[in-house]
Amino acid sequence: MVPLSWYVAVACVLFTIGVIGVLACRRTIVILMAIELMLNAGNLLLVALAREFWSAQAQAIVLFVLAVAAAEVAVGLAIIVRMFELKGTLDIDEVNLMKW
Amino acid sequence: MAWPHVTCFGISSALAITAAVMVVTRRNAVHAALWLAVALVSTGVLYLTLSAQFLAVLQVIIYAGAIVVLFLFVVMLLNVNEDQATDRRRWLAVVGLALALVWGAGTALLLLAGPPAGTGLVVRTPGDVALRGTAEELARAVFEHHALAFELVSLILLAAMAGVIALARRTPRGAEEIPGKRGSP
Structure with missing residues (x-):
């Protein structure tokens, strides 16, 4: 078994x-x-801890994170498409309509 | 330590980290999306080495299947492959990189220090057995302890679907134009 700390490092x-x-x-x-990528790293940590503590519930949390990530990506990409239609760019610095 | 485990861990973690670096450094968005798929699949292999077989399958189906395809769809729909941004805000990227590295160093220090004494997470109880990561174990954990959360997740997905449909509709005629649009008369 690969020790837990290696997975934590990755x-x-x-x-x-x-x-x-x-x-x-x-x-x-x-x-x-x-x-x-960040959500994925959190999932990896959860799965590693699930093995360490023999806890199936930690793996269940990963399931929920997967579903929420899918929803987040769908909404985020819809916002990006809309932004591109309105502003004609994907640069985050150009989207400063609500900045003071 | 059994060597197949260690070899598998080494290869797939090196691949995951390389692919993650590629995702944030490639200028071509299609390449970035493909490297993202590589990173997600190699994390799936890491799940296999952690005996989480069901989650590994889900990782490949949902992340590498659905999410990466969604990214590729949007990149190709918008047809802006190359980074068109100018370099006038290069210092912002440098500041961001420095902040991220400070963050990473802080986390590494915390991890090296380990948990404070007396707060050890010992949640293994007698009678527990080692996980095999099957769908049955996961289903028991979800439906015996998190049934409400499961229902709420379905609500989240429904809300996301409705929100995406509302967002993706065309602007009604006569709606105000956002100022500062590039290339508009």
Whole structure:
């Protein structure tokens, strides 16, 4: 059995890459993909802890996260399509209508 | 440690991290979406090494199947493959990268320090058996303990569907144009 800490390290690295994507990228589609990466890292951590603690409920939470991620992606992509129709760009910096 | 497990873990975690880096660095959005699929499938393999077989199958079907296809659809629908952004806000990306690295270093330090003494998470009770990750175990966990959450998730999906339909409808004629649209007269 691979020890738990290795999985925690991998999940941490994946999550940090997701944070980098959200903070440093300007294209909205890539930002959504980075959010998916972060959700994925959280799921990996949950599954690893489920094995460690013999808890099927942790795996059940992953199921719920999957469903919520699917809903989030659908709504986010609809917003992006709408944004592109209205503003003609995918750059997150151009969408500053509600900024002070 | 059994070596097949370790080999499998090493290959798939290296693949997942490489693919995740590719997702955030590629300039072509189609390539980014395809690398996202690679990252998600290799996380599915990691689930297999954690004996979560049902979740691994779901990961491939939902994430790598449905979600990546949705991303590809939108990228191709909008037809903006290449990054058109100018470099006038390069410093923002640098600040974002620095913030993310600080965050990552903080998490790593916390993980290295471990939990404070006396707060150990011991939730294994006598009579428990090791997980096999089958659909049966998951169904028991969901429907015996989280039946309400299950119903709420179906509501969330319904609300998301209604919201997407409402968002994706065309603007009614005569609606006000958003100022600052690129390329509009």
